[in-house]
Each structure stands twice: as C-alpha cells, then as structure tokens.
Amino acid sequence: MFEYCMPGKIFFGTDCIKQHGAQLKKLGKKACLVTGKNSAKQNGSLQDMQSALQENGVDYVVFDQVSSNPSVELVREAAGLVRAARADMVVGIGGGSPLDAAKAIAILAANEISDADLFSGVYQKPVLPVVAVPTTAGTGSEVTQYSILTNKSAESKTSIASEAIFPRLAFVDARYTAKLPLSVTIHTAIDALSHAVEGYLAVKASPVSSLFAARSIQILGECLPRLRQEINPALREKLLYASLLAGIVIAHTGTTAVHSLGYSLTYFKNIDHGRANGLLLYEFLRFIAGQQPAKVEEVVGLLGCKDLAEVGCLLDSLLGERDRLAAGEIECFAGKALTTKNIQNTLIQPTQRELENILRNSLPTI
Ligand code: NAP
Numbered sequence: 001m002f003e004y005c006m007p008g009k010i011f012f013g014t015d016c017i018k019q020h021g022a023q024l025k026k027l028g029k030k031a032c033l034v035t036g037k038n039s040a041k042q043n044g045s046l047q048d049m050q051s052a053l054q055e056n057g058v059d060y061v062v063f064d065q066v067s068s069n070p071s072v073e074l075v076r077e078a079a080g081l082v083r084a085a086r087a088d089m090v091v092g093i094g095g096g097s098p099l100d101a102a103k104a105i106a107i108l109a110a111n112e113i114s115d116a117d118l119f120s121g122v123y124q125k126p127v128l129p130v131v132a133v134p135t136t137a138g139t140g141s142e143v144t145q146y147s148i149l150t151n152k153s154a155e156s157k158t159s160i161a162s163e164a165i166f167p168r169l170a171f172v173d174a175r176y177t178a179k180l181p182l183s184v185t186i187h188t189a190i191d192a193l194s195h196a197v198e199g200y201l202a203v204k205a206s207p208v209s210s211l212f213a214a215r216s217i218q219i220l221g222e223c224l225p226r227l228r229q230e231i232n233p234a235l236r237e238k239l240l241y242a243s244l245l246a247g248i249v250i251a252h253t254g255t256t257a258v259h260s261l262g263y264s265l266t267y268f269k270n271i272d273h274g275r276a277n278g279l280l281l282y283e284f285l286r287f288i289a290g291q292q293p294a295k296v297e298e299v300v301g302l303l304g305c306k307d308l309a310e311v312g313c314l315l316d317s318l319l320g321e322r323d324r325l326a327a328g329e330i331e332c333f334a335g336k337a338l339t340t341k342n343i344q345n346t347l348i349q350p351t352q353r354e355l356e357n358i359l360r361n362s363l364p365t366i
C-alpha cells in the first residue's frame with residue numbers, strides 16, 4: 001500500500017513565470033515577496049515575479065532580509081510585516097532559506113501562536129497560500145511541505161511539516177541558477193543527492209517515491225562529476241530537475257539519519273546544509289550496506305559508479321578538505337540526532353554508538 005500526493009502546480013522551464021504569471025491572481029490580491037539580501041535582485045527572479053504580479057493586477061511588498069538557515073525570530077518579524085501590509089499570499093524567491101522562511105511566514109501571518117504551536121504542524125486559521133521560486137538546485141523546498149528553521153531553544157534546526165505550506169505554485173527556471181557560485185552549486189547538488197538517496201533507503205519509501213529517487217540519482221550521477229569543469233545552462237537545468245524530483249521524493253519519504261546528524265553540523269559548526277549531508281553520506285551508505293548491501297548496490301549502480309569506494313571518491317573530489325570535529329561534539333551530535341523522528345525512518349536504525357561512528361569516520365577530530 002502507498003499514498004502519493006503532490007498538491008501544487010509545477011511550472012518548469014525558461015520564462016515560466018512570464019508564461020504562467022496569470023496563475024498568481026487566483027491566489028490573492030497582495031503578495032509579500034520573501035527573498036535573501038542580494039541574489040534574487042541579481043539573478044532576475046525578483047524582477048520577473050514583480051512584472052508578473054503587476055501585469056496581473058496583484059499588489060506586493062518585499063521582505064528581503066532572509067539569511068541562510070532562517071530563525072524563528074526572523075520569520076516572526078516578517079509575519080508582522082505581512083499582517084501590517086494586509087498581504088494575502090506569500091511568495092518565496094531564493095534558495096531553501098527564503099523558501100522555507102516564506103512557508104513559516106505564511107503560517108504566522110494568519111496565526112499568532114507560540115513556537116511550540118508553530119512546530120506542531122496544525123493551525124486554527126487558514127495558512128496564506130505559498131508560491132515558490134527556487135534559485136538554487138538542491139533543497140526541493142518548492143515541492144515539499146517542510147519549513148526548516150533555526151530553533152535556538154532546541155539548539156538545532158527544527159522542521160515544520162504541514163500540508164498547509166505545500167507551495168500552491170512552483171516556478172522552476174534554471175536561468176536563475178546561472179551564476180550560482182561553485183561552492184553553492186556543489187553543496188546544493190549534494191543536498192539533492194542526499195534527498196534522493198535517503199528517500200530511496202527510507203522506511204517510508206514507496207514504489208512511486210523510488211521511481212523519482214532512482215531517476216534523480218541517475219541524473220545526479222551524470223552531473224556531479226562535471227561540476228568542477230565548465231557548467232553550462234543545460235547542466236544547470238538538469239541539476240534543477242534532479243533537485244525537483246528529489247524534493248518530490250522527500251515530500252513522501254522524509255529524510256533519515258544523514259539529515260538528523262547534519263542539522264548539528266549546521267547549527268553548531270556553521271557548515272552549509274548540503275555540505276553537512278555530503279560529509280556524512282558515504283559513511284551512512286557504508287553503515288546501511290552492512291545489513292542491506294543489495295539496496296546500497298542499487299544506489300551505486302544508479303550513480304554510474306562501479307563500487308561504493310568510487311562514490312566516496314566522487315564525494316571527496318567535490319567536498320575538498322573535510323571540516324573537523326572536537327571529541328565531545330561527536331557524542332553530543334549523535335545524542336541529538338538520536339532523538340529525531342528521521343532516525344526511525346532510516347532503513348537500519350542506528351544506535352548512539354553507530355551514529356558516533358558515522359560522525360567519527362566522516363569528519364576528522366581536532
Ligand atoms: P540558501 O541558504 O537559501 O542560500 C545560500 C546562499 O546562496 C545565499 O548566500 C544566497 O544569497 C545564495 N544564492 C541563492 N540563490 C542564488 C543564485 N541564484 N545566484 C547566486 N547566489 C544565490 O541555501 P540552500 O542550500 O538553497 O538552502 C538551505 C536551507 O534550505 C537550509 O535552511 C535547509 O535546512 C533548507 N532545506 C529545506 C528543505 C525543505 O524541504 N524545505 C530541504 C532541504 C533543505 P542571498 O541570501 O542573497 O539570496
């Protein structure tokens with residue numbers, strides 16, 4: 001038995017905002033555009049959205065203060081702006097950070113609630129409709145019901161999961177990713193790979209989610225070895241497509257131990273989200289291969305590698321010198337990961353000791 005549901009409309013391809021901008025007026029009369037500080041202004045995505053809104057008679061305000069790994073405080077501030085402006089829809093434009101912020105803002109603009117209620121995923125008043133325009137190729141947030149926020153009280157990143165924040169519209173145009181810096185390109189592509197691989201190896205995997213995951217892994221297997229060479233527009237589009245597929249995967253399967261451990265690397269060590277996953281992925285696959293070798297061999301084959309060691313070499317070539325951990329951090333991060341739901345979603349559920357081993361073997365100690 002399985003379930004499959006993708007409630008939003010996806011428009012993929014060059015100029016999709018321009019061509020399908022009329023969809024926006026079905027969602028509201030005034031939008032709040034949520035972006036990071038710079039990139040949306042530079043890559044044309046903000047301008048395209050502003051033009052589409054103007055053409056379709058939708059008014060807007062802009063909140064352009066989202067930083068990476070947005071915090072609960074930041075989304076509360078923006079929700080105040082949305083209420084004051086009487087906006088009735090929220091458009092996230094950017095990497096995963098502005099997209100996730102937009103989703104949380106859409107909840108908080110309609111519901112003045114505590115942090116605990118925000119993370120509960122259940123809201124009394126209807127959440128404002130969300131539109132997503134990804135400008136990185138990695139998180140798949142344009143097609144997920146998740147918003148991941150920096151949560152100081154939990155000293156971690158905490159997920160909101162609610163169908164109410166599934167973007168109603170996703171405009172996915174690879175032109176916006178044309179000038180992504182190499183490090184962001186690599187880290188976000190590895191995030192997409194991590195989503196597809198974790199989804200393929202998740203307890204909640206289904207025949208349909210695995211179709212999407214397998215295709216995403218295959219495409220990334222073709223793209224990843226080329227990232228340190230010249231990246232052309234066709235390659236950018238393939239990365240964005242693979243990331244979209246991987247987003248559809250985790251919308252159904254959730255993530256697993258890699259993301260659970262990765263959140264501490266981001267929260268405490270300031271390591272980019274995708275990089276954090278990439279640092280852990282090879283050791284995670286080795287761990288799963290201990291009990292499910294055939295499943296891991298499938299992943300290796302889909303990537304076009306001859307064995308798991310070759311996957312390790314590919315990741316090493318992309319990640320460069322590895323970040324370091326202090327001895328005490330290993331125990332602490334493993335303990336934090338063990339309390340998350342994603343651990344139960346891992347095909348072979350790791351113990352504290354096994355999580356510590358994954359960390360120890362992935363990041364050299366100081
Ligand atoms: P990000 O934090 O959104 O952005 C990273 C950097 O890339 C920022 O400096 C940003 O600049 C820049 N940037 C974005 N688009 C650009 C472009 N087209 N050209 C040049 N620079 C660009 O990074 P991300 O990896 O995409 O997102 C990470 C976040 O997503 C994390 O918080 C993670 O937890 C979350 N996530 C969510 C899901 C989900 O399902 N909801 C899944 C995975 C990860 P500006 O600040 O100027 O825009």
Ligand code: ZN
Nearest residue numbers: 139191195273
């Ligand atoms: Zn991720």
